[in-house]
Amino acid sequence: MSEENQLSDAEELQERLAEVQTLLARHKLVEDLVQRQEGPRHELVEELVHKQHLHELQQKLDPMHPADIAYLLEALPQDERLLTWTLVKPEYNGDILLEVSDAVRESLIEVMAPSELIAAAETLDADELADLVPDLPQEVVDDVFRSLPAEEREHLRAAMSYPEDSVGSIMDFDMVTVREDVTLEVVLRYLRRFDELPDHTDQLFVIDRDEHLKGVLPINVLLINDPEAEVGALMLTEYVDFEPEDEAEDAAKAFERYDLVSVPVTDADGRLLGRVTVNDVVDFIREEAEYEQLAKAGLAEEEDIFASVWDSVKNRWAWLAINLITAFVASRVIGLFEDSIEKLVALAALMPIVAGIGGNSGNQTITMIVRAIAMGQVQPDAMRRLLRKELGVATVNGLIWGGMLGIAAWWMYGSPLLGMVMTAAMTLNLLLAAFAGVGIPLLRLRFGADPAVGGSVMITALTDSGGFFIFLGLATLFLM
Secondary structure: OOHHHOOOOHHHHHHHHHHHHHHHHHHHHHHHHHHHOOOOOHHHHHHHHHHHHHHHHHHHHOOOOHHHHHHHHHOOOHHHHHHHHOOOOHHHHHHHHHHOOHHHHHHHHHOOOHHHHHHHHOOOOHHHHHHHHHHOOHHHHHHHHHHOOHHHHHHHHHHHHOOOOEHHHHOEOOOOEEOOOOEHHHHHHHHOOOOOOOOOOOEEEEEOOOOEEEEEEEHHHHHHOOOOOEHHHHOEOOOOOEOOOOEHHHHHHHHHHHOOOEEEEEOOOOEEEEEEEHHHHHHHHHHHHHHHHHHHOOOOOOOOOOOOHHHHHHHHHHHHHHHHHHHHHHHHHHHHOHHHHHHOOHHHHHHHHHHHHHHHHHHHHHHHHHHHHHOOOOOHHHHHHHHHHHHHHHHHHHHHHHHHHHHHHHHHHOOHHHHHHHHHHHHHHHHHHHHHHHHHHHHHHHOOOOOOOOHHHHHHHHHHHHHHHHHHHHHHHHHO
16 A cells, blocks of 8 residues: 555544545435435436445545544444445455454444455455454355465464464464575575565565574665675574464563564474564554553443444443442441431531542552553562552652641631541542552452453442541541
8 A cells, every 4th residue: 555545644534534424424415305305307316416425435435544444434323334334445345344443343244245255355364364254254254264275274274273362363474484595696586576575574584494493684684795695694593583372462572672573483393483573563552452441441342432222231231230339338338427427517528539539549550550560560479569669659648638638628617627537538548549559450460360350440449438438437436
């Protein structure tokens, strides 16, 4: 795809989205008007108007990059999305299905004929196809398997056999290999036979006759050295490599640490299986970041914003049910101190402040801990050291901000004792928030669970119930 066909920035993409939405709105408006009119040539007029607007919309879509079209489709309501989808160039279908979110992909696949799905799948490489296969109907998958060359079929089987989030699951089979006993001139003549090199080819992989990886030949080394020199004399034998069972997250950290572009993937015997490229790693990092954002909010999966009410309900109900239980617990905590609240109405006005500040502090702590876990900087045995640090931060924040709120409460209600209770409650709730912010993700990690899932929900529940209990309990002890 040429650079002029790619949108340069977010602003231009937003402009293109607005243009498409305007065309779709105009198309709908005019069609509604035409349908209300009657006449001898009504059907002909309606067909001409329909084709005119769709042709104009298609002209907007044709020069766009598949990733940008995917963005547009995700931003359109269901009926407009499906209409736009019918106007996309068929050769883009496979790439677009890979780019859109899982939820939107399902809605597009549902309206595609088996022949269209097969044609879209056949435009993809084996590693890309492995990402799409789980969403395709079984009869389409069978047809695609039969249509692939033997080598591609084996690549697809291999890609599908590796665990999710492993290096094998993001491995690319498209690469250039050479032998160590040939000259650079031979390699250059070999490369000129390609129509284009595989994306992100920064090095060639040197293998023997049994496909064992012997070294790597960077492109810059190939270009600046004597063409008569042999590959074996210039190849690098010290390089980063992975095995397919390695964690993709570890590979992502290595790419970031060493500024890598591509890395070979070998089996336990050193045979070259494929490579991982920086674009594969970027896609993995983006998907992981999106998953963590959803998990922290208690969402089961990525959601199509224009999905049906029922689909959205199914995605959100689990943690909402937990929220309902925790809210009920918080209400019962308040109920325990009804007499105290009746005697001192100021408590009702002040207690949300204690709970709210505690929740914000806890979410700050848990966000930092989950991020550190994702970066590989924290292990379960670091809990004691992290607790000491976060409890110290909570104590300082509690005394400073709690003290300020205590002074404000003293000034507003004329009670120095109420101000002291406010300060103490704020400090204790921040300590509770710090303890939960460190303990929840690290305990989940220790027991093999995802440390990001539902963290914000649990923190809010603890700081609400705990904050109410601490504040109202202290007020009952010292003010009643």
